[in-house]
Amino acid sequence: MKKIALSRIMKQIIMITMVVIALVPIYYVFVTMFKSPDEYLFNKWGLPLELSLENFKRLMEGETIFRWLINSLIISGFSVLISILVASMMGFAIARFDFPGKSALFVAVTSLLVLSPAVLVIPLFKSMVKLGLINTYYSAIIIYTGIMLPISTYLLTNFFKSIHNDIIDAALIDGCSLFQIYYRIMIPLSMPAIVTAALTNWLYVWNEILIGLIFLQSDKMRTLMPGLSLFKGKYTTNIPLTMAGVAVAIIPTFVIYLMGQRYFVKGLTEGAVK
Amino acid sequence: MxxxxxxxxxxxxxxxxxxxxxxxxxxxxxxxxxxxxxxxxxxxxxxxxxxxxxxxxxxxxDPLFIKAITNNIKLLVIVPILIILSLIFSTFLYERIKGWQIYQTIIFIPVILAVAAMGIVFSQILQLKGLLNETLRVLRLNFLIQDWLGNQGLALGSVVGVIVWKELGFGTILFLARLMSVDKELYEAARIDGASGFQLMIHITIPQLIHIIEFYAVLLIVTAFSFVFDYILILTNGGPNNQTIVGEFFVYKYGFIYNRFNIASSVAIVYLLVGIVLMILRYQIVKRIDS
Structure with a gap:
């Protein structure tokens, strides 16, 4: 019995260590963002002496980070919306129709999620230059939508396949058109899968930097994470200000995670395996 | 239809x-x-x-290309590290260790946070006068103090540490989801026979999870070759002295900083081939899970 108690304590110690390691970097962000550069010199890791919002005021004065935040919201919003729409149509076709090469198509499309975007950026950059779309929302939205298609199609097709044929047969007998079946039956019934796919995709676009850096190079068009990565060089001397920027970038993720935890966990784990 | x-x-x-x-x-x-x-x-x-x-x-x-692809290969060390740690933590959670629900929520937080944002934090923590070294000093482990990201021999290892920090929750929750559907009687029967925790892991947990472990391994191999750009850009910028350059970073730097599209696209092609091999590998694993 003693041995069991001991192993239980060991496990708790291991778990608590894990939690501390997981949370320390986040703790650091949320205490440093309130400090002044002077305070940071003598109080690096402790709690802030006062909860001053001076750093956020300074961030907003420059206005750039606010602009980046808006850019990120617009680009992530539209890319996710379009990607889900396009993927749900493709998923509907793959799950519900018979055509030659169907399973090969499904495998080919979903396999693309393995490919590094770095492979695609040079030719895509050349195309976007030709189309005059560099430094516009369009280039980023088009590319993000495409890059998310494999995973969205994967998640949605699998869910569509699980919807009973009976429901669709009944709708056909009632005289529903194909579009009505897609729009009135498949989409509403698949809401859990759609929310899951949308959240996972949103997370990807929100956190992405390579495409952002390459296709949105002007200060005005930049998105938040690439902007932040440049921040690092710009404000190396003012760590608290940088941490306030980091906080602005991660707080939306936190809020959405806490609201939709089960969808995230599902989208990122189970969905990837099925 | x-x-x-x-x-x-x-x-x-x-x-x-x-x-x-x-x-x-x-x-x-x-x-x-x-x-x-x-x-x-x-x-x-x-x-x-x-x-x-x-x-x-x-x-x-090109020695720099060789360095990049070698580094991608070296990053494969995340595969065994993350599989072993995820197995351990998912087992603890599966056993409903006290506070498991809170642990489960917290362990997944790093997974959702941007590498760009947390990379900035880690580059502070891993500095010569950063939190890690301060902690080592307090623990009287001064001999371990290092310039974690500035030392040529250590920088890639530090990057691995940050990847593990970020990815651990994913593997743990992935394995946990599968463990939940394993027949509990398997464990109970083995316990009655006096099996130790380690024996349970070897004889029940791993065989039961083998497909998902394979799947996770492929996912991590893909990460090591295709999705480490953010870590490198933020933590080391490829340095010190190009010691942490990887394929994606090579393409970005030569293509978009030096404007040498030809060199960058030849490297991109090599990574395309790597990608195709990974696609085939992934397909084989997914097919086996389906059947």
Missing amino acids: VNHSKKSINQYAGYIYLLPGLAWIFFVFAIPIIQLIGMSIRQGPVGQEILGFDNFIFTFR
Whole structure:
């Protein structure tokens, strides 16, 4: 019995260590963002002496980070919306129709999620230059939508396949058109899968930097994470200000995670395996 | 789909629903890949028209490229580390260790946070006067104090540490989800026979999870080759002295900082081939899970 108690304590110690390691970097962000550069010199890791919002005021004065935040919201919003729409149509076709090469198509499309975007950026950059779309929302939205298609199609097709044929047969007998079946039956019934796919995709676009850096190079068009990565060089001397920027970038993720935890966990784990 | 009279109409309709997706895939994946292949075999390393594979010979003779691909291979060390740690933590959670729900929520937080944001934090923590070294000093482990990201021999190892920090929750929750559907009686029977925790892991947990472990391994291999750009850019910027350069970073730096598209696209092609191998590998694993 003693041995069991001991192993239980060991496990708790291991778990608590894990939690501390997981949370320390986040703790650091949320205490440093309130400090002044002077305070940071003598109080690096402790709690802030006062909860001053001076750093956020300074961030907003420059206005750039606010602009980046808006850019990120617009680009992530539209890319996710379009990607889900396009993927749900493709998923509907793959799950519900018979055509030659169907399973090969499904495998080919979903396999693309393995490919590094770095492979695609040079030719895509050349195309976007030709189309005059560099430094516009369009280039980023088009590319993000495409890059998310494999995973969205994967998640949605699998869910569509699980919807009973009976429901669709009944709708056909009632005289529903194909579009009505897609729009009135498949989409509403698949809401859990759609929310899951949308959240996972949103997370990807929100956190992405390579495409952002390459296709949105002007200060005005930049998105938040690439902007932040440049921040690092710009404000190396003012760590608290940088941490306030980091906080602005991660707080939306936190809020959405806490609201939709089960969808995230599902989208990122189970969905990837099925 | 339903009956024969409807079937022929449905097939055409099916194509209409496929169309936007296919168009998008063509524009974002297929055409760039074709262009890339074209670019890399048509243009020479210094811009002249050289046909054939001279570009690849040039690429494979470039010590920096060799360094990049070697680093990608070295990063594969995350595969065993993360599998072992995820097995341990998912087992603890599965056993409903006290506070498991809170642990489960917290362990997943790093997974959702941006590498760009947390990388900035880690570059502070891992500095010479950063939190890690301060902690080591307090623990009287001064001999372990290092310039974690500035030391040529250590920087890549530190990057591995940050990847593990970020990815651990994913593997743990992935394994936990599968463990939940393992027959509990298997464990109970083994415990009655007096099996130790380690024996349970070897004889029950691992065999039961083997497919998901394989799947996770492929996912981590993909990460090591295709999705480490953010870590490198933020934590080390490829340095010190190019010691942490990886394929994606090479493409970005040569393509978009030095404007040497030819060199960058030859390297991109090599990573395309790596990607194709990974696709096949992933397909094999997924097929086995399905059956």
